[in-house]
Amino acid sequence: xxxxxxxxxxxxxxxxxxxxxxxxxxxxxxxxxxxxxxxxxxxxxxxxxxxxxxxxxxxxxxxxxxxxxxxxxxxxxxxxxxxxxxxxxxxxxxxxxxxxxxxxxxxxxxxxxxxxxxxxxxxxxxxxxxxxxxxxxxxxxxxxxxxxxxxxxxxxxxxxxxxxxxxxxxxxxxxxxxxxxxxxxxxxxxxxxxxxxxxxxxxxxxxxxxxxxxxxxxxxxxxx
Numbered sequence: 001x002x003x004x005x006x007x008x009x010x011x012x013x014x015x016x017x018x019x020x021x022x023x024x025x026x027x028x029x030x031x032x033x034x035x036x037x038x039x040x041x042x043x044x045x046x047x048x049x050x051x052x053x054x055x056x057x058x059x060x061x062x063x064x065x066x067x068x069x070x071x072x073x074x075x076x077x078x079x080x081x082x083x084x085x086x087x088x089x090x091x092x093x094x095x096x097x098x099x100x101x102x103x104x105x106x107x108x109x110x111x112x113x114x115x116x117x118x119x120x121x122x123x124x125x126x127x128x129x130x131x132x133x134x135x136x137x138x139x140x141x142x143x144x145x146x147x148x149x150x151x152x153x154x155x156x157x158x159x160x161x162x163x164x165x166x167x168x169x170x171x172x173x174x175x176x177x178x179x180x181x182x183x184x185x186x187x188x189x190x191x192x193x194x195x196x197x198x199x200x201x202x203x204x205x206x207x208x209x210x211x212x213x214x215x216x217x218x219x220x221x222x223x224x
Contacts, residue, residue, distance in 0.1 A: 015028040017072075026089060028056075053089055053090035053094070053096045054089050055086045055088055056075060056089060057079060057086065060075070060079060060084050061086055061102050065106065066086055066106060066108055066109075067084065067086075067111050067167065068129075069085055069111045070087060071087055071113075071151075074111075074151035077152050081155070081160055083167070091117075093121050095121065095124045095125045095128055100128040100131070101132055104133040105133055107134070107137065108129050109139055110136065110137070111151060111166070111167065111170075113149065114141040114145050114149035115147055122138060130173060135172075137171060137172055139166050139170035140169075140170075141154075154166065209221050
C-alpha cells in the first residue's frame with residue numbers, strides 16, 4: 001500500500017515496488033514539489049542495495065498493449081483510469097536493455113515527460129524495445145504544454161479525454177536507416193515456409209603440403 005514516511009525534515013510518499021511474485025523489493029520515496037525548495041531529490045530508493053531497475057506496476061506487463069511512462073505516480077494515474085501502464089524505477093535517461101525482453105510482441109506507447117530528459121529517454125527506450133520485438137509508438141505533447149509537463153499535469157488540467165487523444169495520436173517508431181526490425185518471438189508469429197538449402201558447394205583452393213608443419217609434412221604426402 002502507498003503511504004507516507006514522516007521525518008523531521010520532510011514527509012515523503014512511499015510506493016512499494018513488487019516483483020512479478022508480489023514480493024516487495026524496494027520502496028520508492030517521492031517528495032512533493034512544495035517540499036523541494038532546499039534542493040532535496042525528488043525520488044529516492046529505500047536504501048542502498050534496493051535500487052535495481054524494475055518495472056512498476058509489475059502486473060501491468062501482462063497486457064498486450066501498454067503505455068510506458070516516466071514515474072510511478074504517472075503510471076498509477078493511468079492505471080487508475082483503466083489505461084494499462086508501466087514505468088521503471090530508474091531515471092528518465094536510463095533504460096537497462098534487459099527490461100525490453102518483457103515487451104516482446106507487445107504494442108508499447110512511449111509517453112515520457114515533456115523535457116529534454118524525457119526526449120532522450122524516449123529515444124533510448126524506443127531503440128531497445130524495437131530491437132527486442134515490440135511494436136513501438138511515440139506520443140508527443142501538444143506544442144502549448146510547458147516544460148516538464150507529464151501525465152498527471154494533463155489529467156488535472158485538461159482531463160482524461162485529452163490524454164486519450166494524445167495516446168491515440170501517437171506515431172509509429174521507425175529506426176534510423178529504415179531497418180526492417182527483428183523477427184517477433186511471439187508463439188503466434190506467422191513464419192514463412194522453409195526453403196531448401198542449395199545443393200551446390202562453393203569451389204575451394206587446392207590444398208598444398210606447405211600448409212602443414214614440416215616435422216610430418218613428408219609422412220602426410222606419402223600416405224596421401
